[in-house]
Every structure is written in structure tokens, then in C-alpha cells.
Amino acid sequence: MGCDGGTIPKRHELVKGPKKVEKVDKNAELLARWKYCALSQEKLRRPIVACDLGRLYNKDAVIEYLLDKSAERPNSEVVAHIRGIKDVKELNLTDNPAWEGERSTSKGDRYEDLHCAQFICPVVGLEMNGKHKFCFLRTCGCVFSERALREVKTEICHKCGEPFQDSDIVILNGGKEDMERLQVRMEEKRAKEKSAKGKCKKTKVAQTVSKSEAPKVHEGSPEATSSEPRDAEPKGEKHSTPAAESSGSRPAAAAGSKRSVQSMEGKSEVYKSIFTSHSSAKRTKQQTSHWVTHTPYHF
Template identity: 45%
Template sequence: MGCDGGSIPKRDELVKQKQKQAKVDQNILNRVHWFSCALSKKPLAAPIVSCGLGKLYNRDAILEFLLDRNAYGDGDLICNHIKSIKDVVTLKLEPNPSFSEGQSATSLTNHDQEPVSRFICPITLKEMNGKHRFVYLDTCGCVMSEQALKEVPSKTCIKCTKPFEQFNVIVLNPKPEELDDMKKTLLEKQMRIQAEKKEKKKAKASKKELEKINGADSSLLDQTTSSKRKLDEATTTESHKHKKHHTTDKISSTQPTQSSTHSLTAAVAAKVAEQMAVNAGRQKSSALQSLYSNGRGSKENFMNR
């Protein structure tokens, strides 16, 4: 055991123990998550966008990824849930007045120096550097600290007064234990959006069908109206023709009647005149006879009287 050049093994060399997970410096994680793009690993520069899981990206990097999903080696692992530019929201960030470009470059490379954030909360003026929880609203894209949102309870955005619901509040760079719940919420939101799109398509299709039916009905009504108008015009023309023909017939039938009436009147007048002449002759002869008869026999005359 001794003076033979051997060695005594220790217990940790004979028994396998569970390896301890390496602890990562939280300051380094904050710099990675809050000051650099999650996809390209480049410093964040406006315009900055975020997804439903609260990760921060440069908009240019997202566009490159959508054009070529192999543009970044680990792109599918980081943002596989991003299918189009509609899956991200452009953030409205409040600039930090005490920030300078030179100061940012030195603070990111020097780990001993505290980095200065480009952005702050518009309500509490806290820096967005990972020490404070920040949220954004996916309805308007406004970014603020979670403390400001809790201190001013409202159903409208504090910054732009746009209405929102609780599920519209997205935590930026959430904790690992919060990611599972956020993934479920994101999946439910995507399903709800797809259902709304389907309903809109159905409503649009039904509206088009209704417009077609209304158009067909209006055209049929126009045809019916024009046909009725033509029929009325034809009926009116026919009635005018019939009336004119009837008037002509009446006039033509009246003319022979009047001529026959005149001829009949002339004949009656001639006959009456003849009768009056006969009566007058009779009266004259009776007056002469009375001169000679004087009440005596009919055989007595002027000579034998």
C-alpha cells in the first residue's frame, strides 16, 4: 500500500455519482435574452418583434428565416412556431434617454460592467434589462413593465388606450417553467384564429350566394316588369285600335240610318200633303152639294128643284 508506487482510489472514483448541472450566470443569460436577437444572436436593433412565446427578434432576421428556413442553423428549434410574419408583433418600445451607442458596445463586451438598456418602461421608467419583468400587448404592441400593468388596472392600453383582454398580455422572456403554459395558450389562440377565419370565409361565401340570388331575383323582376310593360302597351294599343274601329263602324252605321230617316220623312210628308188635298177637295164638294140639296132627296138637283 505504501512505498510501492501505488495509489489508493477514492470513493468518487469507484462509485458513480449524479453529475451536478452546471450553473449559468444569470447576468450572461440576461444579456443574451434582452440585448441580442434570439435567432441571429446579433444586438437588438429597431424594428424589434416578438412572438407568442415572448422571445425578442430583429425583424430582418425573421424575414430572412421565413424566406429560407435554413438561413440559421438552429432556426427550427428556436422559432418553429413562426409560420408567417403575422405570427410576430412589432413592438412599440420607449427609448432610454440615458442610452448611447458607444456605451452599449462597451457594456456588452465587458462583463464586469452593467449594460445599459436601450428601452425603458413608459410608466415606471425602469430599464428593460432583465431585472424587471416586462410584458407587451399583442393587440397594439405596446411594451411596459408588469408592475405598471398591475398598478393601473384597466381594459385599455395605458399608452395607446386600445382595448385588450387578459390573454393578450404576453410576458417577454418568460421563465422556463412558464413556457409550457404559454405554449398551450399560443396553441389555443392559433386554433381560435383559424376558427374565426373559417367563419369569415363561410359568411363571405353565404354573402356572395345571397348576392347572386338577389341579382337573379332582380333580373327576373326586371324581365317580368318589362314583359308586363310590353303587355300593357300592346293591350293599350289594341284597345285604341278597337275603339277607333268601333267609332268608325258607328259612324258608318249611323250615316245610312240618317239618310233612310230623311227619305222616310219626305215620303210621310208627301202622303200627308196628298191626304190634306183630298180632304180639302171633299170639304169643297160637300159645300157645293149643300147649296143644291137643301135637305131634300138625293135625286133632286138644281134643275128639278
């Protein structure tokens, strides 16, 4: 049986089959991950920062998010693990000399190479376009390809010379397995920092408590017995120190009694003349001045 015009429909035109799964364009995915900010979806421009999970952001977009977390923004779940500006690291990127920017394709008369990246690896020269694995060092922020770190094994940065460890290497825009490994490492790192802060607080509290209790003297201690007044001793008994007995000087007076410098036998006459109690410091009546008033009414 035909339709209007004598055409015969085919099976695929009458029977609806299952919907085809839409496949994501790999080139578009690479552009979105390596050339656009993961938070604001704007093109990456310096300064560029990366988190512990290896995602790339514009620094100003992260600062705006931290200043106002209540604002509704798309892709806010991507930065949910960022608590402050210390959780991101500014990247030290190397420019690609073959990169001409967006002005070369503004007229539309040239072929646009999507695989030409703005940044390259300073050691091997690979372009940071998503085809090769790249990573950055948490200590200094320098970016290298994974091939450069694997082939040239060293404990210092190839670009700035700062030392680093294997735990400081973070893969940029890694796969599912890399993201899970970085997630576990980030949680362990934060747990260690939290325990270290708790220990520091406990030590500070212990130091303050020890300082506050240091001047206190409990009853029955040797210090308390030694600090008792000497007036409790019998009046008839006199104790002398070993230094006083050896020098032949008189025994020390009881506590609270005043002792004149002039009566000390061990002091020289020159030393005694410094004080006003010396005979040379005293004046006779002839040396003292007469009493004079300050007004001229008394003659």
C-alpha cells in the same frame, strides 16, 4: 496497498459515481432570451418585433425567413407558427438613460453589469432584463412592465393613448404556463379570423348570385304577364288611361304606331315649333338654294 510513490487512492478516485446534472446559468439564459434574437441568435437591434407567443426577434431576420422558408436555419422551429409579417408586431420600446452601450466595456477595464438593460418601462422605470415580467400591447406595440399595468389600471395605453383590451396584452418571454395560455389564445384568434373570412366569402357569393338572377323574369309571374305586347288586344277596342280621360285628350295610339308631336292637343305652339315637323321649319322653293356642282366644267 499503495500506488507508485506510496500514495493511497481514495474511493471517489476509483469508483465512478453518477454524472452530475449540468445546471443552466440563469444569467446566461436571461441574456439569451432578452438580448438576443430567438431566430438568428444575433443581438437585438431596432426594429425589434414580437410574435403572439411573446418571443423577441430582429425584424430583418423574420423577413429573411418569410422570403425563403426552405433554407436551413438553426432554431427554425421557433418561428414555425409565423405565417406572415402580420403575425408579428413591431415594438415601441423606451430607451434606458443609464445604458452606455458596448463601448464602455470594450477595453476590459470596467465591470460589466449584465443586469443593466437597454430598455426600461416608461411608467415604473424597471429595466427590461428578465427579472421582471414585461408585456406589450398587440394594438400599438408599446412595451410596459406587468407591474405598471397592474397598479395603474386603465383602458388606454400609458404611452400613446390608444385603447386596448385585456386580450391585447401579450407577455414577453413568459414561463411555461404563460406560453400555453398564449398558444390557446393564438389558436382561438386564428379560428375566429378564418370563420369571419368564410362568412365574408359566402355573403359576396350570395350578392353576386342575386345580382345575376335579378333581371331574369320567370314564366307565369305578374311581370311576365304585364310585359306582353298590346297588339294582342282586339282591334275594335280602344282603351284610354285615366289621365287622358280627365284631361280630355284623345286616347293613346296602339303600341308600335308613330304619333306626331304636331297632332298633340295638350302641347303649346311654342313647344311644337322646336321640332322640324312644324310649319315654320319648312322652306318654300324660293327659299331653297339651287343645285351647284363643285367643278367649273358645267356652266
